[in-house]
Amino acid sequence: MDPTNHFYGHSRILSRYCGLPPDDPPRIGGVLQHGWTFVHGYGIGHKLTSGYGKYVWSDVVRRRGIAHGWRDYTVIGAPWNYLLELEPEEPAPAREGTIFYPFHGWDRNELLGAHDRLIAEIRATEPGPVTMCLYWLEYDQPHIRTVYEKAGFRVISHGRRDGDPGFLYRQLAELRRHRRVASNRLTSAVFYGIAAGCAPAVYGDPMLMAGVNPLYEGRDLVPRLYPELHGPSVELAVAREIAAAELGRSYLAPPEELRLLLRWPVPAEVS
Template identity: 35%
Template sequence: MDIQNHYYGHSAVLAAYAGLPRPRHIAGLLQHGWTAISPVAAHFADFPTVGADPRQRRLLVWSHGCRGWSPADEDRATTPIGAPVLYLERLLHRQGWSRSDRLGPVFVPFHGTRLVRVTGAHADLARQVAKVDGPSTVCLHHEDMTDPEITSAWADAGHTLVTAGRRDDPHFLLRIMHLVGNASRVSSNRLSTAVLYAAAVGTPAAVWGDPLTFGNQGADAVTQLRERWPEFHSADAEDGTRPDEGAAEADAAATALARRELGADHLLEPAELREVLGWGRTPSIGPGLQYYAASPLAKAAMVLGLTKRSEAATEAMSAGSFSPWLWLRNPLAAVPRPLPKGLPTPVTTEEPLRAREWLPRP
């Protein structure tokens, strides 16, 4: 019922798994990324009534086994269905897919958004990565890929720059799986979705390097991540290394944790998934009307302060200054678009976009 349901190719992957040729409107809200706090506050804040009656519209989360939040503490019911990346993994395994190390090291710098910028010494971090792992494949957020300061910092250090595309690209998750499924190691300077994805499919994953500055967040936010998820931070803070002794056990522990955080125990069979998403034999017009009309109006009212976010949601957004003027500078970002087309059959991974394929020609 909202554009976030179709971020990162999630609805396209779920449709392929459910046996549908293309996505439909979802009867509820779907979590679109791993979060260190409750997705109810982090992702669903603009829709405070959704989930009040799960028979009509559900709050669809990835897992009820996360360390960062408990469904018992929420004032609305949530339904765990597992992360779309795990459904993609199932589809790939059915075709005989397995992970490899052929890409070598991959680094995914922590990124900001159009509202909250990540600032700091990108050049220093890029040189540190080159010193530790050598020239690496560096996956930048699509907005960072258009920032000359950031791209120059990483390219000048000898790295190969790629991107998975915009968040409304249905092939996004296929490109991410190509990266994390073929890397010798995936690293980031902050614990993030990509690190969890890598660990979940059995790729060594580590968090190290300068975490940079995210909006108004202080050092406490990084400290909390390290203390709550030590499995990904047990490596040396400078280069992500650890003694060879016990490395296999540490990687196995990280994989088990990542799969729990992503909801591997909650994955549904195709018929069950269609039912939970509201994808019956006959498409309902209700979710479509909400997608094109009701949801954009509700989101605009929340951003402009005409309706009020909960205290938990306000705290979740404290990293940046969420002024209505920032939203008004990008008013088309929340405008609903036609649903994405279906994915190729059979579903495969896809190489990410190189910088020369992404950046506009001079």
């Protein structure tokens, strides 16, 4: 199985939803989209060809992929949709404050940006308490983490994306305790927050990843694609409509159908 299918515990969530052992998910015969993208569903490291199965979140992504010249797409909806089905929201105290996801680097590219300027923008925008959720790379760097801690923000990390089956469960719990979700880039976390009941915002210094072509990462393109989702205040009804489309909410399949799409076996107790 492609190792990225395990990112954020996606394969485990789908296996649990299908009534199969979450700790030992069956093989997926292709590559599962693991994060929101404004292009064909996959990142710079995936050089996929025709004939290789591509399991993606939405028809939006499928159409972009076909325009790119790729085929063999199956739209199943984001694993986040299935997690929401598995973990229905229970009565809880009133939501409070904002959880902010600053744009992050990754294993091969360092993050470049003005953290002090971002902090000033957040302070000027958010009326309540702020939780800064850092990607593990930035969280593990004291010179970045402490900048936000000294600003008076609660600073957390959901964990590492690979090998951590609890990542999305922790993210869901955090989103459900906050009234707003915000970021300086339009990312998966913003769409997840909208689906989990948060009011979204996208604003602040967009930052960069060192050595990555700005055209590829979409820093200037994405705000033009989705101007409705950018700004310190966003119309919630419009945001929910866009999030539902990008997460493929209407493609959420019942367990029996999802097993067929993934070519997974029937659970022993129902076989």
